[in-house]
Amino acid sequence: MTFDFSPVLTYLPTLIQGIGITLLIGVIVALFSVAGGLLVAVISIYTNKVISWPLRAFIWLFMTTPLLLQLYFLYFGLGELILIPAIVVGILGLGFHYMAYNADIFIATIRSVSDGQYEASRSLGFGHGATLFNIILPQALIRAVPQLGNNLILMVKDTSVLSAIGVAELVYASQYAISVSFRPFEFFIVIALIYYAINILMELGQAWLERQTAFRR
Amino acid sequence: MSTNRQTETPMVEITDVHKRFGNLEVLKGINLTVPLGKIISIIGPSGSGKSTLLRSVNHLEVIDSGTITLDGVAVNRPDIKGLAFERHINHIRQNMGMVFQHFNLFPHLSTLDNVTLAPRKLKKMDKKIARELGMELLDRVGLADKADVFPAWLSGGQKQRVAIARALAMQPKVMLFDEATSALDPELVEEVNQVMQSLAKDHMTMLIVTHEMGFARDVSSWAMFMDGGVVVEENTPDKLFTAPDQERTQNFLRKHLGSNL
Numbered sequence: 001m002t003f004d005f006s007p008v009l010t011y012l013p014t015l016i017q018g019i020g021i022t023l024l025i026g027v028i029v030a031l032f033s034v035a036g037g038l039l040v041a042v043i044s045i046y047t048n049k050v051i052s053w054p055l056r057a058f059i060w061l062f063m064t065t066p067l068l069l070q071l072y073f074l075y076f077g078l079g080e081l082i083l084i085p086a087i088v089v090g091i092l093g094l095g096f097h098y099m100a101y102n103a104d105i106f107i108a109t110i111r112s113v114s115d116g117q118y119e120a121s122r123s124l125g126f127g128h129g130a131t132l133f134n135i136i137l138p139q140a141l142i143r144a145v146p147q148l149g150n151n152l153i154l155m156v157k158d159t160s161v162l163s164a165i166g167v168a169e170l171v172y173a174s175q176y177a178i179s180v181s182f183r184p185f186e187f188f189i190v191i192a193l194i195y196y197a198i199n200i201l202m203e204l205g206q207a208w209l210e211r212q213t214a215f216r217r
Numbered sequence: 218m219s220t221n222r223q224t225e226t227p228m229v230e231i232t233d234v235h236k237r238f239g240n241l242e243v244l245k246g247i248n249l250t251v252p253l254g255k256i257i258s259i260i261g262p263s264g265s266g267k268s269t270l271l272r273s274v275n276h277l278e279v280i281d282s283g284t285i286t287l288d289g290v291a292v293n294r295p296d297i298k299g300l301a302f303e304r305h306i307n308h309i310r311q312n313m314g315m316v317f318q319h320f321n322l323f324p325h326l327s328t329l330d331n332v333t334l335a336p337r338k339l340k341k342m343d344k345k346i347a348r349e350l351g352m353e354l355l356d357r358v359g360l361a362d363k364a365d366v367f368p369a370w371l372s373g374g375q376k377q378r379v380a381i382a383r384a385l386a387m388q389p390k391v392m393l394f395d396e397a398t399s400a401l402d403p404e405l406v407e408e409v410n411q412v413m414q415s416l417a418k419d420h421m422t423m424l425i426v427t428h429e430m431g432f433a434r435d436v437s438s439w440a441m442f443m444d445g446g447v448v449v450e451e452n453t454p455d456k457l458f459t460a461p462d463q464e465r466t467q468n469f470l471r472k473h474l475g476s477n478l
Contacts, residue, residue, distance in 0.1 A: 120321035120380075123275050124335040124387060125311030127303050134338065138325045215367045216325040 007181035008190050011174075015187075018173025019194060025091055025169060026156045026198075032095040033155065034148065037102025038141075042132065044103070045110055062100035067161055070097060075165040090162035090169075098155045102148060109143040110136060142213045149206030153199050160195075170194060225252035227286075228391050228422045229274060234283035236269055243269050244280070245446040251391065254420040258433035258454070261443035262469060267426045270443070271395050274424065275315050276306050287312060288390055311339060314384030318396040320376040322368040322383070328355065329364040332383045339387070354382040358412050374405030378412050391422040399428055430473050434458045442466045 008015070040059060044052040062070065071093040078084050113136050121131040163172035174187040181187075229251035236244040243266045251257045259267045272278040274285055276292055285292040292309050294302060323331050333351040336342040342350070355361045358378035368376055377397055384392060394413065398406045410432050416423065417436045427433050433440055434454045441451040442461070450463045458474075461467050 114321075116317060116319055116321040117323065119277055120315075120317060120323070123277065123310055123313070123315035124383070125307045125339050126335070127307050130338065134334065135323055139323075142325055213325075215369050217369065 001185075003186055004183060005186050005190070007177065007183045008186050011177035011181065011187075014173050014177055015170065015190070015194075018168060018170035018191075021087070021167065021173075022156070022159050022169040023198075025087070025094065025159050025162065025167070026152075028091055029094045029098060029155055029159075030152050032091070033098035033102050033151075036095065036099040037104075038106050038137070040099060040103035041106030041110055041140075042137070045107060046132070059100040059103055062097050063104070067093065067097050067158060068164055071161065071165050086162075086166045087168075089165060090159075090167040094155065094158060094162065097158075098151060101151050102144075105144050105147045105151070106140060109140040112143060113139045139217075142216055145206065145209050145213055149202065149209070153202050153206075156198060156202065157195060225255070227251065228253045228255075228288055229424060230284075230286045231270070231274070232284045234270070234273060234280050234285060236266075236273060236278060236280045243446050244273070246283070247443075247446075247448060249441065249448070251422060251424050252438075253422055255438040256417055256421075256423040256425065256436050258425045258427055258437040258440045259443055260427060260430065260433060260440065260469070261449075265443040266446040267443045268395055271393050271424060271426045274393055275310060275313055277315075307339075311335075311387050312390045314381075314387065314389035314392040316377070316380050316384055316392065316394045316397045318399050320368075320373070320380045320400075322371075322376050322380055324368050327365050327367055328360065328371070328379050331368065331379055332386050335383070336386050350386060351382075354385050355379070357385075357415070358382045359408070372405060373401045374408045377401065377409045381409075381412055381416075385416075391424060392416065394423065394425040394427065396426055396428060398432075428473070430458065430470065442469065444469070 040055060044056050044059075071090065074093045075086065075089045078089060117135055117139065118131055121135040122128075126134065159169050160171040162169055163175065166172070170191055174191050178184045178187050227250045229249075231247055231249040234244050234247045235242065245266075247266075247270055249257065249270075259270065261267045269278050273280045274287075274292065280293055287309055290309065292306070294305055297305060322328075323334070326334060329348065329351045332354055333342075333347040336350060337344060337347045352361055352364060355364055358381055360375060360378055360382070363371065363375065363379075368379070371379065381392075381397075397413070398409050401409065406429065410429065413423070413425075413432075414436055425433065425437070437454045439451065440454040440457040442449045442457065442463070442465075444465050450457065450461055450466045452461075457466070458470065461470060
């Protein structure tokens with residue numbers, strides 16, 4: 001078989017738009033899922049069972065069911081109630097899904113900071129909240145970097161699932177181009193390389209961050 | 218206690234303190250006064266309650282009954298709860314420096330930031346002034362050259378000296394040492410002892426829980442032997458370490474000092 005990459009060039013603007021949407025979703029979901037995960041972890045560790053148990057049940061729901069199913073539920077379920085753009089549904093679905101996984105990491109790393117750190121901070125006169133903010137959470141964040149990085153890379157790949165509900169990210173954009181050009185392999189190769197490049201950059205970023213924080217652990 | 222001690226200004230007063238962990242009563246009515254500018258050492262076997270007593274002064278352990286005061290102010294206040302108590306205890310703790318067996322330096326902060334964090338955040342000290350104070354204190358413990366280094370790069374002895382500088386940064390009225398040299402390799406004990414000795418020379422009020430009998434004898438103005446949650450014997454260090462009255466004290470010291478007794 002012979003390869004013809006000229007349709008890829010023809011539909012390059014469509015692909016670039018797809019990359020833009022993928023990156024936009026990736027950045028928003030990264031911020032949302034990391035900040036949300038940290039919040040969920042703090043609430044589930046430091047509040048009483050009445051608050052933390054329903055929250056954890058909610059989190060488990062997202063961890064134990066397929067992402068695609070969650071997206072369908074949100075898209076068709078919420079769509080029954082209110083008019084909501086697919087991209088917003090996608091961001092929420094992916095956001096909650098990875099928020100659950102990130103919360104799980106933060107719960108482990110917060111617990112791994114020794115009681116001695118808490119006591120040392122309290123003995124200086126810091127309150128409970130100030131101790132969390134200044135001492136416990138920064139250390140928990142540093143310890144979370146490797147796993148958090150892995151999660152975010154998985155998340156970027158999972159943005160492709162959003163094509164199932166019609167979000168015009170990279171895979172969806174290429175599907176359109178394939179349907180009119182009939183050159184699937186060329187597009188598959190190109191978008192695979194694009195994901196490869198994005199995630200290699202993220203890997204490098206993660207490795208850099210790990211080096212920057214290694215001596216602070 | 219000798220009568221002249223009664224006339225001294227009490228900085229820490231511990232009165233009839235009881236504490237239990239479940240069914241185990243670890244403090245069975247402890248009384249102790251730490252006068253201003255004096256150094257009190259508490260010795261005793263593991264599980265004697267000496268660390269629990271020290272931690273109770275900082276309210277890291279909550280006592281069941283009795284009173285502990287710092288400079289005339291009650292540390293434990295069962296009458297106030299929630300945020301009001303949190304404010305109270307934060308204020309009390311800002312006047313006490315606590316040094317832990319395992320240093321507990323903040324690993325994500327540089328040595329200097331470890332020292333200046335509390336004055337910057339709690340006293341709203343200007344960053345530049347805090348830096349000067351921090352450098353001064355690091356210089357005092359002989360580690361000015363390590364200001365920008367992170368705790369992971371320090372030896373145990375250096376970590377503990379930074380921890381002492383960190384506690385001093387809040388200009389505490391009393392310093393509490395909870396087995397400050399117990400986790401150190403023998404050759405690193407001396408550098409920490411020297412820093413503590415220099416504090417003693419400056420008349421810092423100190424309450425020390427220690428296994429270093431020689432050190433306790435040299436620096437203390439009063440020494441107390443605890444066992445099984447009670448004060449077995451207390452006296453001037455000269456007397457307690459050379460001619461203790463109680464058999465339990467004698468046995469304990471014989472084990473720790475070898476044939477010196």
